[in-house]
Amino acid sequence: MVLAHMWRHRFKGDVFRWTLTRKAILDLLSSTLKHMSAQEIYDTLLKSYPGIGLSTIYRNLDLLSRMGLVNRLNIGEGKSRYEYRSSEEKAHHHLICTNCGKIIDYSDFLDEELDLVGKIEKKLARKYNFIVKDHNIDFCGLCKDCR
Amino acid sequence: MVLAHMWRHRFKGDVFRWTLTRKAILDLLSSTLKHMSAQEIYDTLLKSYPGIGLSTIYRNLDLLSRMGLVNRLNIGEGKSRYEYRSSEEKAHHHLICTNCGKIIDYSDFLDEELDLVGKIEKKLARKYNFIVKDHNIDFCGLCKDCR
DNA sequence: GTTATTAATGAAAATGATTGTCATTATGAT
DNA sequence: ATCATAATGACAATCATTTTCATTAATAAC
Incomplete structure (x- = not known):
């Protein structure tokens, strides 16, 4: 099953649904060392997920960061950057x-x-x-x- | 003389000029405990300096922060806040x-x-x-x- | 599996902070 | 007082982010 994933269990119940976009963002952020902006994440994912929307990226980064799965960084560029927040990793x-x-x-x-x-x-x-x-x-x- | 001030000497030469707006911003920031946004600084100064422009505030906050006279803070609100940076103060x-x-x-x-x-x-x-x-x-x- | 509920989505418009342009003004060296 | 040019205000432009709304898709109940 395409959507099976280690994060799956965090999206139980009918409150938050486990979607392709959420998986895509987590997959991308957990596999890079970069600290990516919403636009960069969008540009990257657009290649494998044509039709994906930038506002969806924003909405999901907000959700994932509220869930504690990603960190939002602010280094004074006038925009946010995001990094994966693993529970094990130091x-x-x-x-x-x-x-x-x-x-x-x-x-x-x-x-x-x-x-x-x-x-x-x-x-x-x-x-x-x-x-x-x-x-x-x-x-x-x-x-x-x-x- | 109205413009005489402790910051005056930092604006020597014909590179940076000592202006009313710069004095106003430094006076305001050095006398408050608040961490003010550009808009808040503008709103406050407008009362005593009618006709002052918001872009001038932005330009000067940028200059003052590059000069090390103020700190730009970012607490993830999507805008910057500014605080006075005294040399003596801890x-x-x-x-x-x-x-x-x-x-x-x-x-x-x-x-x-x-x-x-x-x-x-x-x-x-x-x-x-x-x-x-x-x-x-x-x-x-x-x-x-x-x- | 089918269906019903409603969360999630994409597109586009709206917002909010900040920056750029340009003609005018004002500072500071002479 | 004069001059060169830095600084200004008004406003347009830009950029990141949020909102709106009609449509789609994920999940629970059947």
């Missing part, structure tokens, strides 16, 4: 080149980082009565090609 | 409520954070041959009113 942070826009994922030093992050989260929660759900850490600068 | 990070969009600046734990950040920057620079210019750390979640 978290990572970003290194962003302000010249060419390249995004490097890194997970070195993560233990130390996450240690501190955890500590900070606890303290912030107490001091500001804030429930921390997520965090972003990124470094901006010039990559090896642009320095 | 750096701070952000706590963002994903429900109401409130942004809380915090500078607790900064020593520990900046310590680690410095360490990571050095290692990343070596490993990825990347020149780190800046970093962002923010926590997302629910503020005390939205939890």
